[in-house]
Amino acid sequence: MTETSLRRPGRRPPSSRGEAATLRARRRRLQPRGLPWIIPALVLSGGLIYYCIGYTGYISTLDWDGISPDPTSVGANNFVRILQDPVFWQAVQHTVLFFIVTFVLQTFLGFLFAVLLHSRIKVAVVYKVIVFVPVVLAPAIMAPVFRQLFAPDGELNWVLQHVGLGALAQPWIGQTSTALPVIMVITIWQWTGLTFVLYFAAMGQVDESVLEAARIDGAGNIRTIANIIWPDVRGTTVALAILSAIGALKTFDIPWLVTIAGPNEATEFLGTYIYKMTIQLDHVGYAAALSVILLIVALVMAIGFQLAGREREVRD
Amino acid sequence: MFEARSPLARVGLQLLVTVMVIPFLFPLVVMVQGSLAGAGWGNYAAVLAVPGLGQFFLNSVIIAASVIVLVYVVTMLAAYGFAKLRVPVRELWFWLLLACLTLPEVVLLAPLFATDTALGLYDTYWSVVLPLAALQVPFAVLLTRNFIEGIPTELFEAARVDGASSMRGFLYLVIPLTRPIAAAVLIFTLIGAWNDYLMPLVFLQSTDMQTITLVPQFFQGEFSNDQTKILASAVLTALPEVIAYLCLQRLFERGLSAGALK
Known part of the structure; x- marks a missing residue:
């Protein structure tokens, strides 16, 4: 640029x-x-955005409920309290884990779909539509569907019981061990379509003659994919990693609507925690301090990705 | 990419894809099936009989349309300025905008809430339209600037030599030539605005202002957890999006992926 x-x-x-x-x-x-x-x-x-950021920075030094006319200034106290807040660290852990799992699985599935649908599959457009439709559906509208699907008497358990895996049936949303994986599964369901479309387009630009040459030299399907196609679409993979990382930091709709960030904070994310603190518990100052930390993390991450991307380019 | 020479391998691949899409189809099947459980189509009739459902749609349309218009106008002007006009410390302004790309919207809640109440904007369309547009503009400018930079500068110079002002250059060159990228901007702005949940949740309190993403919540109150009716309302609200996507498939896929591809 x-x-x-x-x-x-x-x-x-x-x-x-x-x-x-x-x-x-x-x-x-x-x-x-x-x-x-x-x-x-x-x-x-x-x-608008810098005004809000500045305002947030100011609020983050206050002990304020959002309404009272004269809030008390507490300096950096909010930040000190956040660093000692176990829920905050839990939210950070969930975010990191969430990013790694959803990114890896989405990349794997999206890439595989793209390769397969480039392989002279019949009625490919039908598969394409099915995988992509979740991308355009609002998470808020799909939330009730997933609440039912993962309920103790929901469709998932019904299917498990009817294929002889009844022992696996469990209250997916209601227990701490499976609540976070459920949120990840929903996210993967929603965004694999985008990953797929990006890879699909990128693979359309792979040089046919290189593929042919590799085939003539006796490279099999797996080798062609691993050694030619995968490196060729690396730019897309980097872009998707950035999108996923930002998406993980922004996560709010699905954990809030499907598991209400619970049970026992099992699906607490920074977004849901800030929302709770601002709107429900009226700890506006504390929430603002959380926002400032979230902002710094997002910005540092973006710069990090930018630098990493640039280094790669230089090395090539 | 996979080369399947034997018919057996070809059937195998087809089977593999089919098995792989089942989990993607499953929630949609559950949704439609659940909405028809119990009273069958009666669920839909009950949902449609609730007064105000149309208002949710109308509000979503108004908000999405306003965001799109605002983003489009502001983006086109800025992208033209950045790409083809003389702007002092141009890259500084540009990076200031780009830094906003990573911003999670939840960060805006407290300051916007305080400001909206102070200015009397709370519970108006503006309280949702302005932040949504502000969040969409940086990405739109990034895309459109790159696109306009690809248009030969000679074209603009020729227009100027012929006596066209930069406004005329904008109206008669930029607007028609940027149509492909404008379509992409339109689609991702539409999806961003239409699917947004947090802003309407916080800033639109009265029921006759709320958007379709708040419909499931509304019906949870209305039908006190009659799941079949809630799912029927979900199908009804999802339907326009699915239809829009099926009609404009190419445009949606290109629009959403425009940022990541050269």
Whole structure:
């Protein structure tokens, strides 16, 4: 991006120095001022968001219930309390675990679907639609469906009992050991379609002749996929990792609506914890401090991914 | 990519995909089947008979449409400015916008709540439209800027030589030429706004302002946990999204994946 912005428009090398100077002057005169054009976006997006971040930073130093007119300032006390808060650390643990599991499984499933649907499967479009439809459905609307599906007398247990695995039937949502996996399964159900579509498109750009050459050299299906296709779509994998990581930090709808972040905080995420603290428990100052930490984590992560991506490019 | 030479292998692959999609289909089957349990189609009749269901849809349409218009206008202007016009410290502004990409919306709750009540915006469409649009703009600008940078600068210069102002260049060059990327922006903004749950949950209190993502909750109160009717309402609210997707399949898939592909 920096490269494009530094380059002056127009690529023709000028023939003489004098001409170059006039050309540059003309170009400059011809390129009108752009600041007024970007101001609406800066005001709407930057203005609103940075205003909120600044405000959050201020609230995070208060002991405030969100209503009282004169909150007391407590300095960094909220942050100290957060670091000693076991629920906070639980939420962090859940987020990390959630990211790793959902990312790995989504990548595996999405990649496999993409490879398979590139393999002259009949009625491929039907499979494509089935896998992608969850992406467009609102998690909030699907939540009641999953509450029923995973209920003690729900469809999952019914299926298990009818295929002879009745011993596995259990109250999936109601016990701490399975609640988090349920949230992961729902998320994977929802987002594998996106992973699949991205890989599917990326694989369409793999050079056919390279594949053919590999085949002629005797490479089997597995080798072709592992040594040619998988490295070729690495850019997509990196993009998906960033999306998944940001998604994990933003997780709110599904744990809130399916398990109410429980039982016993088993599915507590930073998003649900902040929501609870802000709206239900009126610890607005504490929630703001949590928000600040969440923001810093998100930003550090984004920069980290950016740097890692750049390093990779240099090495190639 | 898999090369299946023998008919047996081909059947095997087909079987594998079929088995793999079953878990994806399962919740949808449960949803439809559950909505028809007990009273059958009567569940749908009962749900449709509840006054106000149309209002939820209308609110979602109003909010999504406003967000889309706002995002589209602001994004096109900014992307043109960033890509083709002279902006001092351009990259600084750009990165300031991009940093907002990672922002979880829950972070905005407390400050927005305090500000909305102070300005009297609480429980109005604005309290949801503005933050949703603000959160969508950075990504939209990123995509559109990259797209406009691909348009040859000579085109804009030629227009200027012919006496066109930058506004005319914008209206007659940028707007028509960016149609493909505008479609992508439209789709992911639509999905983001239409499916959002947190903002309407917190900022829209009165029932006649609420959006379709709050419908299941509304019906939990209305039918005191009659699961079949709740599922019927879920099917009804999901239906427009599924139909829209089936009609504009390509556009949806491209729109949602536009950011990750070159």
